[in-house]
Amino acid sequence: MQRMSMILGAAVLAALVKPVIAADAEHGKALFVACAACHQERPDALGPNLKGVLGRKSAALDDFRYSNPMKRANLVWDEANLREYIADPQAKVKGNRMPYDGLHDPKDVDDIVEYIKTYK
Amino acid sequence: MTTILKEVDAVVIGVGWTGSIMARELTKAGLNVVGLERGAKRMPAEDFTLPNVRDDLKYSSRQELFQDAQEETVTFRHSPSEAALPVRRLGSFLPGTGLGGAGAHWNGLTWRLLPSDHNLRTHLTQRYGKSAIPSEMTIEDFPVSYDELEPYYDHFEKICGVSGKAGNLRGQKIAGGNMFEGPRSNEYPNKPLPQTMAGSIMEAACKDLGYSTFSGPSANASEVYTNPEGLTLGACEFCGHCERFGCEANAKASPNVCILPNLLSDPRFELRNYAYVKELVYDRQAKKVKAVRYIDTRTGEEYEQPAGLVVLGAFVFNNNLLMMTAGIGEQYDPSTGKGALGRNYCYQLSGNTVTVFFEDKVINPFMASGAHTTNIDDFNGDNFDHSGLGFFGGAIIAAGTTNGRPIQTRPVPSGTPRWGREWKQATAKWYNHAFNIGASGCSYAHRENFLDLDPTYKDVLGRPLIRMSYNFRENDHKLVEYIGAAMERIGRAMNPTKISPASVRRGNYSVVPYQSTHNTGGTITGSDPKTSVVNRYLQAWNADNLFVLGASVFPQNASYNPTGLVGALAYWSAKAITERYIKNPGPLVPV
Numbered sequence: 219m220q221r222m223s224m225i226l227g228a229a230v231l232a233a234l235v236k237p238v239i240a241a242d243a244e245h246g247k248a249l250f251v252a253c254a255a256c257h258q259e260r261p262d263a264l265g266p267n268l269k270g271v272l273g274r275k276s277a278a279l280d281d282f283r284y285s286n287p288m289k290r291a292n293l294v295w296d297e298a299n300l301r302e303y304i305a306d307p308q309a310k311v312k313g314n315r316m317p318y319d320g321l322h323d324p325k326d327v328d329d330i331v332e333y334i335k336t337y338k
Numbered sequence: 339m340t341t342i343l344k345e346v347d348a349v350v351i352g353v354g355w356t357g358s359i360m361a362r363e364l365t366k367a368g369l370n371v372v373g374l375e376r377g378a379k380r381m382p383a384e385d386f387t388l389p390n391v392r393d394d395l396k397y398s399s400r401q402e403l404f405q406d407a408q409e410e411t412v413t414f415r416h417s418p419s420e421a422a423l424p425v426r427r428l429g430s431f432l433p434g435t436g437l438g439g440a441g442a443h444w445n446g447l448t449w450r451l452l453p454s455d456h457n458l459r460t461h462l463t464q465r466y467g468k469s470a471i472p473s474e475m476t477i478e479d480f481p482v483s484y485d486e487l488e489p490y491y492d493h494f495e496k497i498c499g500v501s502g503k504a505g506n507l508r509g510q511k512i513a514g515g516n517m518f519e520g521p522r523s524n525e526y527p528n529k530p531l532p533q534t535m536a537g538s539i540m541e542a543a544c545k546d547l548g549y550s551t552f553s554g555p556s557a558n559a560s561e562v563y564t565n566p567e568g569l570t571l572g573a574c575e576f577c578g579h580c581e582r583f584g585c586e587a588n589a590k591a592s593p594n595v596c597i598l599p600n601l602l603s604d605p606r607f608e609l610r611n612y613a614y615v616k617e618l619v620y621d622r623q624a625k626k627v628k629a630v631r632y633i634d635t636r637t638g639e640e641y642e643q644p645a646g647l648v649v650l651g652a653f654v655f656n657n658n659l660l661m662m663t664a665g666i667g668e669q670y671d672p673s674t675g676k677g678a679l680g681r682n683y684c685y686q687l688s689g690n691t692v693t694v695f696f697e698d699k700v701i702n703p704f705m706a707s708g709a710h711t712t713n714i715d716d717f718n719g720d721n722f723d724h725s726g727l728g729f730f731g732g733a734i735i736a737a738g739t740t741n742g743r744p745i746q747t748r749p750v751p752s753g754t755p756r757w758g759r760e761w762k763q764a765t766a767k768w769y770n771h772a773f774n775i776g777a778s779g780c781s782y783a784h785r786e787n788f789l790d791l792d793p794t795y796k797d798v799l800g801r802p803l804i805r806m807s808y809n810f811r812e813n814d815h816k817l818v819e820y821i822g823a824a825m826e827r828i829g830r831a832m833n834p835t836k837i838s839p840a841s842v843r844r845g846n847y848s849v850v851p852y853q854s855t856h857n858t859g860g861t862i863t864g865s866d867p868k869t870s871v872v873n874r875y876l877q878a879w880n881a882d883n884l885f886v887l888g889a890s891v892f893p894q895n896a897s898y899n900p901t902g903l904v905g906a907l908a909y910w911s912a913k914a915i916t917e918r919y920i921k922n923p924g925p926l927v928p929v
Contacts, residue, residue: 252573255572262381315387315388317586
């Protein structure tokens with residue numbers, strides 16, 4: 219009986235721990251569909267193309283009209299600040315013009331960043 | 339001097355919903371098409387993003403995106419015995435201008451008419467007897483039945499990514515959807531928007547009263563969606579800036595998002611902005627429109643664009659104006675009933691409200707999208723027995739919050755002073771604790787409601803203004819009182835802290851307060867060339883290469899917002915042109 223509950227306990231623990239240690243790029247890709255409604259490669263897209271955004275300077279694309287706050291942000295997009303920005307865009311870059319209030323589930327944020335790492 | 343240009347296969351006048359749809363379908367069929375748009379080119383990435391949105395004063399109060407009444411307007415009078423005067427500031431209705439037309443700044447309610455709205459005269463005669471319809475009520479059947487138009491409603495809903503829930507799927511009635519609607523071949527493309535607080539209160543009250551609520555069909559996408567054109571809408575962010583604004587979240591369907599990106603990249607299509615169409619060149623003998631004359635408003639130069647096919651996709655007033663000034667058909671005369679052009683101008687009985695106030699409930703009116711309503715259709719069209727009521731038609735009744743923008747969202751209980759400290763205190767107290775139950779009613783044609791050319795006043799191009807002769811009639815007055823009482827019943831069933839008495843459109847029609855931009859008629863579709871201007875394919879009886887699109891073809895107006903029907907009819911007409919007319923030009927219905 220004790221052994222049984224130990225196994226169960228381990229299984230529960232594994233289920234709890236697993237998402238934290240392994241961000242799910244596949245799930246992130248599914249979530250990214252919502253972003254891609256604006257962030258796409260069309261020349262008339264509403265958002266800047268995010269291909270290769272990781273490691274890029276903020277407001278770096280010549281063919282996109284960034285807001286002044288984004289131009290002044292002076293960031294280099296890395297995992298940490300991308301995570302902060304996706305979770306609460308207005309908190310990270312106050313006054314930027316992306317009409318999106320953020321992804322509220324930290325797991326979703328991790329997954330989407332995991333996907334963006336592969337999006338080149 | 340007029341510069342004569344090289345002939346093209348087709349010219350489309352006005353590049354809003356109908357012009358975009360038709361141009362897209364014609365270019366797909368291999369035609370070279372020129373789109374003449376008097377306004378600016380508006381594309382979402384530049385024009386519907388900050389700082390070009392969310393400015394309530396500029397876009398809503400000061401009407402940035404609408405037609406400029408200094409350049410063109412209509413004159414108005416209540417009856418043929420009065421002299422009409424120009425509407426110098428737009429109020430009651432706000433026609434659009436610029437690429438996308440009013441489709442860029444609409445709210446997004448995308449309805450289908452009831453089957454009984456389609457064959458209205460026949461339906462009412464069958465149900466209430468031959469003498470039931472008063473002689474002055476000149477309502478007609480749409481010559482296209484609901485069943486015929488169903489696939490086209492369906493397609494337009496898919497183009498727009500409409501969010502909603504079916505209430506009648508292939509004849510099976512489904513609770514939670516509109517069970518009064520005609521049979522649908524498919525579920526809505528997207529799930530309904532989440533319900534507002536106002537909608538939840540509405541649903542509970544209506545349930546107690548035995549009415550069935552449903553989510554208003556909304557072209558504000560509830561989720562990310564890719565339409566049959568391969569174009570993508572984002573999910574609505576509920577910012578409350580739909581009507582009178584472009585959508586910055588890419589979530590509101592518009593020609594600019596749902597069709598134009600493909601049309602503009604097609605080499606068979608050429609868009610000419612600032613091309614203000616002045617007149618149609620009509621060959622009476624040949625029964626053809628030979629060309630379209632327009633002014634380039636940047637240079638003042640005049641051009642003549644010959645075309646094999648001419649599509650009139652302007653707003654109601656300009657569709658009428660261009661046909662009247664060219665003399666395509668006979669002007670309607672209310673004293674004799676003769677002539678069809680200008681006949682059956684209708685509107686909509688909008689802005690009927692009951693306001694409810696709840697001290698203990700938080701409404702959050704600013705968390706909203708344009709088409710974000712919880713509706714009942716129990717009192718709409720002929721969904722209820724009209725025996726002995728003395729009127730026909732009904733209204734959609736809805737509660738919801740489309741915006742909480744601070745300039746105009748100031749609900750206060752009746753009896754509150756109109757200004758000063760008490761008013762300020764009341765607006766602060768109730769802003770987040772009140773909402774409207776609203777109704778939009780059918781507008782049925784009346785012999786003396788019509789359009790013609792004004793004998794006195796001219797527009798910026800020197801053409802006569804359209805003269806609107808219109809008033810609310812007995813049918814309208816009885817209808818809104820009946821609906822007002824129904825709204826009060828619903829309001830009381832909500833157990834509010836306070837309720838205002840029904841504010842309905844009583845007395846004479848006024849062009850001042852905003853009601854709706856759902857003006858209809860004047861170039862109506864019908865089966866008889868004596869009483870209609872276009873046939874069932876929206877082809878002019880008197881010019882077989884002229885097709886007229888938009889709400890000017892409605893023989894009368896139902897209670898629903900018109901865009902769903904406007905879009906469906908555009909696809910219906912496009913199919914007739916591409917499959918029949920192009921191969922064998924001539925009348926599609928024998929005259």
